Amino acid sequence: MSPALPIAVTDLTERRTIAVGRDPRIDEAVVASFGGQSPSALLKQVPYRGTTRPMRLDVVTIPRGCLLFGPGVDGIAFTAEGRQVRETAMFARADPTLTPERLQAAQDIDEDWVTVVDCAWDNHFHLLMLALPKLPLALAQLPGAAAVLPARRSEATGDRPAMLDQLLALSGQAGQVRWVPDGLYRPRNLHLIWPNHDQPAALHLFDETFDTFATLVRAVPPESARPLPRRIFIERVRDSRLLDPRAIRTLDRHLALHGFERVQLERLTMADQIRLFAGATHVVAAHGAGLSNIVFGGPHLRVLELNLDLDGQGALRPWFLILAAKRGQHYQHLNASACELADLPLGLAFDRLMGTRRQAIRLGLTRLRHRLGRIVSRLIRRA
Incomplete structure (x- = not known):
């Protein structure tokens, strides 16, 4: 038998x-990290969608x-x-x-x-x-x-x-x-x-x-020791999921520029993790279980997930998008499988996450420098 x-x-x-x-309007919850970014790979696996x-x-x-x-x-x-x-x-x-x-x-x-x-x-x-x-x-x-x-x-x-x-x-x-x-x-x-x-x-x-x-969150008493960081980057102890050394260097530069502190959640108690996310204002992380803790954050929390096609099917896992949408949080993503961890998209994503214009100003200055260079070259040829 x-x-x-x-x-x-x-x-x-x-x-x-x-x-x-209740439909949390997942499609509308994604904030593009830069102009023209498509969320289609992220939305493919959202349950009940369609x-x-x-x-x-x-x-x-x-x-x-x-x-x-x-x-x-x-x-x-x-x-x-x-x-x-x-x-x-x-x-x-x-x-x-x-x-x-x-x-x-x-x-x-x-x-x-x-x-x-x-x-x-x-x-x-x-x-x-x-x-x-x-x-x-x-x-x-x-x-x-x-x-x-x-x-x-x-x-x-x-x-x-x-x-x-x-x-x-x-x-x-x-x-x-x-x-x-x-x-x-x-x-x-x-x-x-x-x-x-x-x-x-x-x-x-x-x-x-x-x-x-x-x-x-209610069960965890407020932290009385040193203040916990408000802008955090979740650093995975065993598996960074970010394999491109150039992308890592670029990410490190933007994290430092915007005052992010690295945290390894594996080294924290659960109470400390809850306190950390309840008080955080900005979170950046590669896709991983540690991002689950955004459920302890309020609607003021702003999230940037560095996502990756882990199954080779052209889809990104939307689980943290769903959590952020249910909590009313600002959510952005970058698709590492689509080369979105290069300097330009990373800089634009941080601009949008932080409400700054650093990358836009940098781009503007670069374009101006190139334009001035072309003008000078034409003047030299005419002389």
């Missing part, structure tokens, strides 16, 4: 709508469904018949196949469970933006269900991120979750919280998911 074929979460029929999305499907956030119930916790497969859901719920395995880093024999050996649980994590939840974006906002919704909407999370694994380090412990402590929800060892479990009912869209980041088009971040 072969394993059952996967099923889309949108095809599961037992569902209850708990929130309706469809007439209503935006709904649902509690999805799988009677006698199974839940798998294990390294690289955390949070994968299966129907009672063993059909994998495809979207929950989207980020699996190990084989999520469930054989009929393994399905029969699942541990029966005589209670309802709700899971909020996916297989990439040790990534800051997935933890902060896709798991944590679902937790208060699960606790409020499913009071009779246990909210379950994968337990720390003794044979590995870092499987349960330290950031999660800090976030749960700040949110006051540390005592409301249950840590479950690796294994395959069959609760009475397995519940998921999922938009009626196959893209997990569609979650960010619902106002209700942002209540979590307001709670975290």
Whole structure:
């Protein structure tokens, strides 16, 4: 007997709508970094864009469904018949196949469970933006269900991120979750919280998911030590994502010119990260999970993302555009895959971000110098 074929979460029929999305007018939220810049590569993957499907956030119930916790497969859901719920395995880093024999050996649980994590939840974006906002919704909407999370694994380090412990402590929800060892479990009912869209980041088009971040900002006391920087550049410790040395040198010059300070978020506690972004006025960063923290910034925050075609399909990931749009923040981008990190577009982007005219004045002076040079050359030829 072969394993059952996967099923889309949108095809599961037992569902209850708990929130309706509001169109944040994503297309209008992009501020061009320079004249003529096209946002088309950025807008291609925006969930619901170009469809007439209503935006709904649902509690999805799988009677006698199974839940798998294990390294690289955390949070994968299966129907009672063993059909994998495809979207929950989207980020699996190990084989999520469930054989009929393994399905029969699942541990029966005589209670309802709700899971909020996916297989990439040790990534800051997935933890902060896709798991944590679902937790208060699960606790409020499913009071009779246990909210379950994968337990720390003794044979590995870092499987349960330290950031999660800090976030749960700040949110006051540390005592409301249950840590479950690796294994395959069959609760009475397995519940998921999922938009009626196959893209997990569609979650960010619902106002209700942002209540979590307001709670975290309120939970962090004001910083009493030295003032935190207001203009920040997020410097990635392990992977800069910017490989062109010339682009890096040009970027460094513009950052210094405009008074940006470098920060490495990996070296900060979650409370310090929240304080940093709550007080920041300008953020520049390459596309990466650290930009998730703009959700702690107010509408005064101005963002420049150095984006990159990571999939080779001519599209940029719009996840931070969506966050900025929902927060009412100024958002710009540059496409590193389209050579937009050269000196001219970078300078124009910083001009627009900072409300200055440095690059425009520089261009004007350069053109004037060239014009004067041509005039002098003509006069010399005539003499």
